[in-house]
Amino acid sequence: MMIELREVSKTFTLHNQGSAVIGVISNVSFTVAPGECVALTGASGAGKSTLMRMIYGNYLTQSGEIRIGDVDIVQAEPREVIALRREVLGYVSQFLRVVPRVPTLDVVADPLRALGVSGADAHSRAEELLRQLNIPERLWSLSPTTFSGGEQQRVNIARGFAHAYPAMLLDEPTASLDAANREVVLTLIEAAKARGAAIIGIFHDEAARARVCDREIDVSCFTPGLAA
Numbered sequence: 755m756m757i758e759l760r761e762v763s764k765t766f767t768l769h770n771q772g773s774a775v776i777g778v779i780s781n782v783s784f785t786v787a788p789g790e791c792v793a794l795t796g797a798s799g800a801g802k803s804t805l806m807r808m809i810y811g812n813y814l815t816q817s818g819e820i821r822i823g824d825v826d827i828v829q830a831e832p833r834e835v836i837a838l839r840r841e842v843l844g845y846v847s848q849f850l851r852v853v854p855r856v857p858t859l860d861v862v863a864d865p866l867r868a869l870g871v872s873g874a875d876a877h878s879r880a881e882e883l884l885r886q887l888n889i890p891e892r893l894w895s896l897s898p899t900t901f902s903g904g905e906q907q908r909v910n911i912a913r914g915f916a917h918a919y920p921a922m923l924l925d926e927p928t929a930s931l932d933a934a935n936r937e938v939v940l941t942l943i944e945a946a947k948a949r950g951a952a953i954i955g956i957f958h959d960e961a962a963r964a965r966v967c968d969r970e971i972d973v974s975c976f977t978p979g980l981a982a
Contacts (some may be wrong), residue, residue: 755823755842755920757786757809757952762818762828764801764808777978778804782818784971788920791943791953793967796974802956805973806923809954810845811835822921840868844919848926850898850910858884858901859894862912869917876916883912886938904930915942922946924955928962940966 762782768774779801786792794802807813809820811827820827822843825834839845844865852861862880867873884894887908893901898909911927924943928936936959943966946953957963963970 755788755950755952756821757921757954758819758821759784759809760819760821762805762808762820763816764804764813765816779973779976780978782973782976786921786952786954788950788952789947790969791947791955791967793963793970794954794956794973795963795970796972796977800972800974800977802973803925806845806925806954806956810839810843810923840865842920844914844917844922846911846914846922846924846927848907848929850906850913852898854899855897857895858889858898858909861898861909862916865913865917879916880912883915884909886942887912888935888938904932904935907931908935911939911942915946918946918949918951920951922951922953924953924957926956926958928957928959936962 759782763780764778766776766778768776782805784792794805796802804813808815809827811830815828818828822838825838827835827838830838859877859880862883863873863876866876866879881894889905889908889912893905898906901909907930914922914924927939927943931939940962943953947966955967957967
């Protein structure tokens with residue numbers, strides 16, 4: 755599965771400031787091959803997270819194409835985007851957003867259940883990941899909304915890696931993790947690459963970036979006012 759961006763641009767309109775139009779990024783073009791991990795770099799405010807949200811379909815583009823395999827996110831119908839997220843495109847964001855009171859085990863198993871995997875098999879995979887990420891078994895029946903920030907992040911990572919997505923977006927997956935859990939996450943990323951996943955990530959952890967990323971793209975080069 756390949757990720758491809760062609761001349762992608764994004765602006766925001768400030769309706770409370772006289773409808774002023776602010777250019778965020780302009781004419782972004784690159785591809786990510788199967789089994790490759792590409793890091794988005796650049797100064798704070800360069801548009802890294804905005805670009806990730808565009809690739810996931812949370813933000814609309816003003817122009818260009820964003821293709822995940824044969825699907826152009828920019829032109830896709832909502833049902834196509836939902837299907838793509840369910841089956842093809844995984845996203846590990848910085849923050850866990852789940853329905854309150856749903857047990858952690860079900861939160862992690864949910865992406866597999868959505869694909870029709872049996873409850874037993876989905877829970878088995880969820881248990882495996884939660885153990886790997888050092889979430890104590892006594893917490894599995896509790897909602898992760900009650901967990902510490904680090905525990906929530908690990909649950910988020912477990913959920914994001916439950917299904918073998920052919921394409922993945924990773925937004926600071928190792929931020930604030932201790933050495934042991936950081937190692938687990940890097941190993942999961944390496945395994946995803948080995949099975950052929952195309953990955954785009956934001957890694958402020960330079961050592962992690964050097965270990966798992968094959969190349970870097972400086973988003974500042976596409977940012978109006980920041981580009982050289």
